[in-house]
Amino acid sequence: MSIRTGFIGLGNQGKPIASHLAPAGFETTVYDIASAPVEELVAGGAKAASTPRELGAEADVVGICVPEDSHVLAVTLGENGLLSGMKSGGVILIHSTVLPETIVEVAAAAAARELDVLDACVTGGAGRAINKEITYLVGGPERAVEKARPYFDATSEIAIVYAGELGNGAKLKLCLNLMTYIQWAAAYEPMALARAIGLPLDVLESAGRSNGQLTDLMTSFLAAHKLPDDARKSDGFQDLMRGHMQIAEKDLAWALKLARQAGVALPVGSLVSQSMARLYGVDDEGRR
Template sequence: MKVGFIGLGNMGAPMAKNLLGAGHEVTVWNRTASKAQPLQQQGARVAKTPAEAARDAEVVVSMLADDPAAEAATLGPDGIVGALPKGAVHVSSSTISVALSERLTKAHADAGQGYVSAPVFGRPEAAEGKQLWVITAGPKAQVERVRPLLTALGRGLTELGEKPSSANVVKLSGNFLIASMMEALSEAFALAEKSGVERAAFLDVFKSVFARSPIFENYAGAIAKGQTTPAGFALRLGLKDVTLALEAGRAAEVPLPLASLLRDHFLTGVAQGRGDEDWSALGELARDRAGLKKKS
């Protein structure tokens, strides 16, 4: 299949690599062109604009950091919509707002193109190992058409019906759960440590009693070690996702009080210059609030 791939960050680069490995003909674009070089060496063609990557594609996959990047790459003067052939499909794996997803759905429909939302759960190492979990929604015929690409990216797929933005709601809800989990872990570790319990000892209890999910266990380990770099998912992106979850809650008239609290904690971290650290830096913020000194 001829595939355009837009966005080669921590997640996008290994996803594009896996599509190449599955035998697809891939053309890539990234705002920082140097990030495309490793994929070019593996057989990808490099485009100068998103439009160039989309022009001859049957499917374009985008994996971009936020709403402004996704909107520019899709609707901008050199964007996907202006070049993607009629009948071709745009698969958006970016974590974006529900409102933007609905705008992109309409823009592609008006241009005679398909649009499928397919955000993913998993960190960069999961993307590298094809262990992502894909959440997808869109017209059934379009989802079936792109299924070989989605199954090449991960270990499983959940379909959520024909409305693309449904997948974005689920992605934001899931990231809110992860963020809430990390806040609870962070406060629990801070309480135990200030009460004289070693973080490593509390981690052992957590693993023995509470751990059932690799996500839960991995973030607990990061918080216990105070490990905030390298960032698999930046704290500033956590702020973005929790803010988007609050916007979705407001639109649906669903109160999310913990999300408001989390937004303020994420904003504190960004204000302190920690925005590019992993979002497990919530653990260090909790330690700061508890008056715990940073260990050397």
């Protein structure tokens, strides 16, 4: 049986995921507070909803990709929220990087309406989303995973990683993001030292790649630091990097919160969390 799909949050990550749904043959409804990405997807075959509630009435499986926990709660539980519109048996996929407790809160409210929730966090970035190469990190009931399988298959050719119980997808994503940002710090400081002592960066990269110390992620991260200074100081670049910095700081804050709750120390993660402006090259003295 064909499913009706919906998508809330058509930003840098969400729009390319949602763009695959209507072309895959699903009746698709989309919602965002910005009109431009909605219009773009409508041109590609989707329908527009004026509220999350309206979208919920038109969808069986709904993806949510909004920036923060408060946004997830607003579009699901708020006035004219998604839960008030969806019919029983539906599945909500939370793609946002949020705290596990946020997933659990939404799931508890959804269960009262006979809806399932999966934390279906995504990793890979916008470029991989365009190419159907993102990885879904999924926690929650397996029955809901199977209901949502056509959605997953339509939006990525990479097999999902099933992490187990509800909340484990969010936990896994925060652990992976912690790993990523620590890698970037590990790449940045040798680069800074090499520049200061006159060592060519291509020699550093060649040696690091040859012995496996410099990963693909680290190499990709360093590419931005090779841009000319005028490009790095441009308003466009600074705005882009500031947005990435703010997301990174939020993700690391949530990883550190989880660590405190679990009684484990993350001293390296704590230091990295205070260094994101430097790592991204953002001109913001208050964050350095």
